Amino acid sequence: MFFNKFVRTAFLFRVANSWSFNEMACSGKQCSELTRNISYLSQDNAVALDQDLFNEYKFSVDQLMELAGLSVATAINKAFPTSSYNTALIICGPGNNGGDGLVAARHMTLFGYSVSIYYPKRTPKPLYENLLWQCENFGVKIVETLPPPNELKNQYKILVDALFGFSFKPPVRDALKPALEALTESELPVCSVDIPSGWDVEKGPASNNSLKPALLISLTAPKLCSKPEFIKNARHFLGGRFVPPELTTMFEARLLKSSILKKVLEAIKDLLTQATFDCDDNGIQLQAMDNSHVALVSLSLRADGFDKYRCDRNISMGMNLGSMSKILKCAGDKDTVTIKAQDNADTVTFVFESPNQEKVSDYEMKLMNLDLEHLGIPETEYSCTIRLPSAEFARMCRDLSQFGESIVISCTKEGVKFSASGDIGSANIKLAQTASIDKEDEAVIIEMDEPVTLTFACQYLNYFTKATSLSPQVQLSMSADVPLVVEYRIPDIGHIRYYLAPKIEEDDN
Numbered sequence: 001m002f003f004n005k006f007v008r009t010a011f012l013f014r015v016a017n018s019w020s021f022n023e024m025a026c027s028g029k030q031c032s033e034l035t036r037n038i039s040y041l042s043q044d045n046a047v048a049l050d051q052d053l054f055n056e057y058k059f060s061v062d063q064l065m066e067l068a069g070l071s072v073a074t075a076i077n078k079a080f081p082t083s084s085y086n087t088a089l090i091i092c093g094p095g096n097n098g099g100d101g102l103v104a105a106r107h108m109t110l111f112g113y114s115v116s117i118y119y120p121k122r123t124p125k126p127l128y129e130n131l132l133w134q135c136e137n138f139g140v141k142i143v144e145t146l147p148p149p150n151e152l153k154n155q156y157k158i159l160v161d162a163l164f165g166f167s168f169k170p171p172v173r174d175a176l177k178p179a180l181e182a183l184t185e186s187e188l189p190v191c192s193v194d195i196p197s198g199w200d201v202e203k204g205p206a207s208n209n210s211l212k213p214a215l216l217i218s219l220t221a222p223k224l225c226s227k228p229e230f231i232k233n234a235r236h237f238l239g240g241r242f243v244p245p246e247l248t249t250m251f252e253a254r255l256l257k258s259s260i261l262k263k264v265l266e267a268i269k270d271l272l273t274q275a276t277f278d279c280d281d282n283g284i285q286l287q288a289m290d291n292s293h294v295a296l297v298s299l300s301l302r303a304d305g306f307d308k309y310r311c312d313r314n315i316s317m318g319m320n321l322g323s324m325s326k327i328l329k330c331a332g333d334k335d336t337v338t339i340k341a342q343d344n345a346d347t348v349t350f351v352f353e354s355p356n357q358e359k360v361s362d363y364e365m366k367l368m369n370l371d372l373e374h375l376g377i378p379e380t381e382y383s384c385t386i387r388l389p390s391a392e393f394a395r396m397c398r399d400l401s402q403f404g405e406s407i408v409i410s411c412t413k414e415g416v417k418f419s420a421s422g423d424i425g426s427a428n429i430k431l432a433q434t435a436s437i438d439k440e441d442e443a444v445i446i447e448m449d450e451p452v453t454l455t456f457a458c459q460y461l462n463y464f465t466k467a468t469s470l471s472p473q474v475q476l477s478m479s480a481d482v483p484l485v486v487e488y489r490i491p492d493i494g495h496i497r498y499y500l501a502p503k504i505e506e507d508d509n
């Protein structure tokens, strides 16, 4: 299905959730700001989207056309109000673009315009015939012969270009040339429906003589020719609410158990007050220095570890972890959690569902603009790696921190020793490699190329052990003069790693 592959982008969110039109861009400075991150459809994609709307989403042509025509009339009324532009000529072509023009004619009449239609090549289908019939009954004048282009401005204040839409293939055939000439040569402001007629749907205007619309109303989604470099000073609106809101989400990650996310947050929130979650096809990454710039936290959650994961475009979401933690506290441990975001949005949504779906709650959190500070972590071969039960490590760090501010970790052939000393005395805990590994989770495994002894701040090790509930084992990797890595592998989904620089031996004098 084309939709699912392609069209979950920002602007569709706007289409689905806004009124029947949205001003996306206008002349001057605002233009580039507002259109900067918009995605544009190629001609093939526009046709495929059209088919999806009919076939997958069961819209009827008249339904879409009615909304399209209403949004065209509404945008025109906004850009060219009846107070100054009370007479309009709508030039309708043989296809659906022309049909949009016929619908717009009816609505514009109701808005107070005096509307005429030029409809030279009528397609004998009940849809168009009925629309034309309705126009006549609404008092819309039907023009059979076009006056020369230079005389149009004596009779009309604006022209509406409903001649060709996204199915146009240049060059224009002779029968419709006069209609196009009227649009390009009249010197009246032209309001183009979906595509400025005569333009290449993807490459824009063919030459300097091509139509220069004053207003463009893109329908459903802007096509490539509506990029700012082509439409220059035209005002640009997006019309039509055709897209189911569900499809407008561009990022969605779902975990059957919210407890994993809660635990992840518990494991980082004392070290970081805010952090950026970088999401792409592969999953979610977070990398940040702690508040005092001593330790580095690196979190990786793989896409395949989620029960559902979709990320149509890379996004970075800056989050306040205190706020996120408050929100996650509202989820029951057995609740399913879904994180959702729209492209370009300034909020992220957390949805919690109870196991039997009887309770569904959603929480929207404001995102933050954080400076991205990506630190390359070099691949390092470590002299020692020690794997031990995470609960054991937590307990040792807690116990030893009663003796002093630092813990010395010393890894030799005999085993690994954790020690601390201070005013009340000293403490040493020695662990030897487990002789036989019956239960992997309880094993102590030491791999050593060279003995290493390093000193670390207790406070940070204790922060790291907040991740204990994420994994039964923890791995410590050490080499002389490089940061210690404390790694917790989160089963089936990823890992959290903490990096901490060793303390330099203090000179007693």
Ligand SMILES: NC(=O)C1=CN([C@@H]2O[C@H](COP(=O)(O)OP(=O)(O)OC[C@H]3O[C@@H](n4cnc5c(N)ncnc54)[C@H](O)[C@@H]3O)[C@@H](O)[C@H]2O)[C@@H](O)CC1
Residues within 6 Å of the ligand: 049, 050, 051, 053, 064, 065, 068, 093, 094, 095, 096, 097, 098, 099, 100, 163, 164, 165, 166, 167, 168, 169, 170, 171, 172, 173, 176, 193, 194, 195, 219, 220, 240, 242
């Ligand atoms: N899918 C959507 O999202 C919607 C599409 N709508 C409208 O539908 C339009 C597309 O409609 P259609 O596919 O019917 O196509 P068009 O309205 O773009 O025009 C096709 C007609 O123009 C003729 N034509 C093509 N190239 C020509 C040339 N070089 N010289 C002379 N005649 C030429 C074709 O023979 C055909 O009769 C859109 O641009 C939009 O305005 C709206 O009605 C509703 C929503």
Ligand SMILES: [K+]
Residues within 6 Å of the ligand: 097, 161, 162, 163, 164, 165, 192, 193, 194, 195, 196, 197
């Ligand atoms: K058009």
